[in-house]
Amino acid sequence: MRFVHTSDWQIGKVFRFADDDTQSVLQDQRLEVIGRLGQLARAQGAAAVVVAGDIYDHEIPVERTLRQPIERMRQFPDLCWHLIAGNHDPHVPGGIWDRLRAIGLPDNVTAHLDGQATPMDPAGTAWVIPGGLKRRHVATDPTADMDTAQTPPGVIRVGLAHGSVRDFGDTAHNPNRIAIDRARQAGLSYLALGDWHGMQRIDERTWYSGTPEIDGFDRGGDGGGNALVVELAGPNARPEVTSHRVGRFVWHRDSATLTGTQDIAALEHRLRNIDPQEAGRVLVWLSVRGALSLEDLQAYQNTLDALSSALRLLRVDGEPTLLPRADDLDLFGTGAVREAARLLSERAATGPEEQRDIAVAALRRLALAVHAAPGGKGDAS
Known part of the structure; x- marks a missing residue:
């Protein structure tokens, strides 16, 4: 039988x-x-x-x-x-x-x-x-x-x-x-x-x-x-x-500590290779920590956007903190936008604790807006 x-x-x-x-x-x-x-x-x-x-x-x-x-x-x-x-x-x-x-x-x-x-x-x-x-x-x-x-x-x-x-x-x-x-x-x-x-x-x-x-x-x-x-x-x-x-979907938990572009690239490679032939059947719950420069934060966000489109589901807990670098302000060109970025960067790095998260979030949104704008620079008009 x-x-x-x-x-x-x-x-x-x-x-x-x-x-x-x-x-x-x-x-x-x-x-x-x-x-x-x-x-x-x-x-x-x-x-x-x-x-x-x-x-x-x-x-x-x-x-x-x-x-x-x-x-x-x-x-x-x-x-x-x-x-x-x-x-x-x-x-x-x-x-x-x-x-x-x-x-x-x-x-x-x-x-x-x-x-x-x-x-x-x-x-x-x-x-x-x-x-x-x-x-x-x-x-x-x-x-x-x-x-x-x-x-x-x-x-x-x-x-x-x-x-x-x-x-x-x-x-x-x-x-x-x-x-x-x-x-x-x-x-x-x-x-x-x-x-x-x-x-x-x-x-x-x-x-x-x-x-x-x-x-x-x-x-x-x-x-x-x-x-x-x-x-x-x-x-x-x-x-x-x-x-x-007999099941179709792959459910995967992962974690990553991100300190630079190499870590971001390694994370992307790892998640895309869970099922390289059919990423659309993969669901991922990702826990993230670490510290990135503003430029690397943008690269990280771009990676998340790409993975969210490739995988069936990408659920993310946590995020890297901002670790400002001297050349981060170059992303904003000159003028009022650069000055706003400078003030937010200072507050994110050395401001009162209760203001740091707000400043980091604002700086990231400003960077994303500048990156999406025609020309990609923040020269004020």
């Missing part, structure tokens, strides 16, 4: 740090990855896809958002899709799952809402034992009933659940807690988990798939953006689990 394990699609997720265009693209890719999961299943000869909760990001999605992932799965009638409720989309009365039941699911999509074991595919060689959530937070183990779940003798038992196997504090602040040895206790051939957004192996029979499309800057290093292909030769066979990249 071969199947694909995925989770935490969180359709409808809002990315508050992104502009409208970027947010729309990120949300679209959370839908498009469903197609890539189906294609992966077909390419690997898998009969089914199990989705370990959090199909949706909110309990009350609008009608279009509700239907969109279902329609994506409908396009793969040769695959059996098995869904459970997670903490973002729990099975509450009148909620998402009742709405979907009223609409009617395609024949190839099964929402496991009553906890009953169900054949994974028409052959019936494997059965899904679900452990979905009926509230956002539950104090009991959502997989506890798997121990006594009835399946035909000799079949492969696959648990499907959403929650945490790690203790992050007292039970009141650590809901949906799953026994770390549930696979052994329940005689499971494999336990497919969702909730953690990074891929994690708990033991040889217990895995988190992670979200198939990375959704934050803290996800890139822990396996997000993948799906798992699981092969089981029989009920007692050791699972063969392989990770496959």
Whole structure:
């Protein structure tokens, strides 16, 4: 038996740090990855896809958002899709799952809402034992009933659940807690988990798939953006689990201390080479510090403008301070503009602390205005 394990699609997720265009693209890719999961299943000869909760990001999605992932799965009638409720989309009365039941699911999509074991595919060689959530937070183990779940003798038992196997504090602040040895206790051939957004192996029979499309800057290093292909030769066979990249976007955190043009050039080279063939799929959160001359500050700003146009998203925290040089005033030519720049430069370097940031900002804006003006010099008229 071969199947694909995925989770935490969180359709409808809002990315508050992104502009409208970027947010729309990120949300679209959370839908498009469903197609890539189906294609992966077909390419690997898998009969089914199990989705370990959090199909949706909110309990009350609008009608279009509700239907969109279902329609994506409908396009793969040769695959059996098995869904459970997670903490973002729990099975509450009148909620998402009742709405979907009223609409009617395609024949190839099964929402496991009553906890009953169900054949994974028409052959019936494997059965899904679900452990979905009926509230956002539950104090009991959502997989506890798997121990006594009835399946035909000799079949492969696959648990499907959403929650945490790690203790992050007292039970009141650590809901949906799953026994770390549930696979052994329940005689499971494999336990497919969702909730953690990074891929994690708990033991040889217990895995988190992670979200198939990375959704934050803290996800890139822990396996997000993948799906798992699981092969089981029989009920007692050791699972063969392989990770496959399905996500489109690359999320990258970086930091830089800038002291001159060499540092600026090195930063630009580094960020452009995250994905030199397709920079438009890269999102970067950059932390900056250092000190630059006014001329170098202009070069830095030009670099940021170029990178912001090349990358899908460039989020910047901090900025270099101004370290005035004697020849900085030459940027302003002669006349009133140069005199204004001289006064701002002095205040930025030696003025009262509360005035320095204001002076630096004003000097940078003045330099940018002069640079953009015809002739590029600040001769007053």
